[in-house]
Amino acid sequence: MTLKNIPERAYDYVVNGRSAIEWLIDRYQVRTDKASGIVNDPNDYSDDSRYIVDLVKRVVTVSMETLEIVKMLPPLHEKPQPTDWPFEWKCSQD
Template sequence: MVNGKSAIEWIMDRYQVKTDKNSGIINDPNQWSDDPHYIIDLIKRIVRVSMETIRIVKELPKLDIEV
């Protein structure tokens, strides 16, 4: 989770073409890299990290804490 959103939701929010209302400046994440697959590769990496995190957490031993 990143700021209350899943990693995919956060990426989708950040990597949208947006126009600033005051200045009219267009923020196009597609122009950040010469690689046309940059955002797709980023999503693949996010999914991979998420899957590996789940696997690692499942392998952790149970935590015995008395409350």
């Protein structure tokens, strides 16, 4: 089965440095543990043959809707960081 027409913009929804779609593709692959020979097949997670297809559809929907919500948020006006904050607390001011 081939999934088509996934909007490129859906890949713009990023969590912890990766798009949700990329994470899903990486995690939902058939893998065999070299040491034990145990096969981890995401297709076995459900009796529903459309499980993974429907999961991808939901992730794409959530990605697109989240991007729209974020686009509608007002701009963030942060206060300047105090100069005496510990280094670990500081965030970059790009």
